Amino acid sequence: MDILGYIEDIQNFFRLPIWRWLIYGIVFILIIIWLAFVYWTYRDARLRNTSPTAAIFWALVVLAFSYPGLVVYLILRPPEFIDDIVERDLEISRMEALLDSKVSNCPACGKEVHDDFLICPYCRKKLKNQCISCGRPLDLDWKVCPYCKTTQ
Ligand SMILES: [Zn+2]
Numbered sequence: 001m002d003i004l005g006y007i008e009d010i011q012n013f014f015r016l017p018i019w020r021w022l023i024y025g026i027v028f029i030l031i032i033i034w035l036a037f038v039y040w041t042y043r044d045a046r047l048r049n050t051s052p053t054a055a056i057f058w059a060l061v062v063l064a065f066s067y068p069g070l071v072v073y074l075i076l077r078p079p080e081f082i083d084d085i086v087e088r089d090l091e092i093s094r095m096e097a098l099l100d101s102k103v104s105n106c107p108a109c110g111k112e113v114h115d116d117f118l119i120c121p122y123c124r125k126k127l128k129n130q131c132i133s134c135g136r137p138l139d140l141d142w143k144v145c146p147y148c149k150t151t152q
């Protein structure tokens with residue numbers, strides 16, 4: 001068996017129609033995935049608080065430039081999901097509300113009580129005096145009401 005015949009065998013093997021169909025198949029799959037990425041880009045951009053116009057723009061970029069366009073989008077897209085932003089803002093306002101409401105702990109039972117409570121609703125410990133004139137809550141050792149100047 002001469003070497004030229006051997007090379008010819010290999011060449012004939014790669015000329016078989018199955019190779020062409022295999023390449024067509026791969027190209028077909030790549031096109032399907034590419035089109036799916038066009039849709040995915042639009043949806044991803046919308047979830048990231050991008051305007052509809054910008055989302056369509058990015059989808060068109062991926063449609064026009066295919067995979068290189070997708071890479072550019074992945075680099076330039078906004079880093080946060082809109083849901084994450086909403087969640088973080090909620091968390092911040094919850095913390096602010098907690099700081100604003102002036103909550104402290106009952107010295108007797110340790111449960112949370114508001115600063116204007118007169119007695120602890122859990123253990124009935126007296127927390128504040130009530131001003132004899134205006135009725136506002138006063139610390140137990142205050143001699144005069146700071147709101148209405150009435151001596152207690
Ligand atoms: Zn208590």
Ligand SMILES: [Zn+2]
Pocket residue numbers: 131132133134135136145146147148149150
């Ligand atoms: Zn008073």
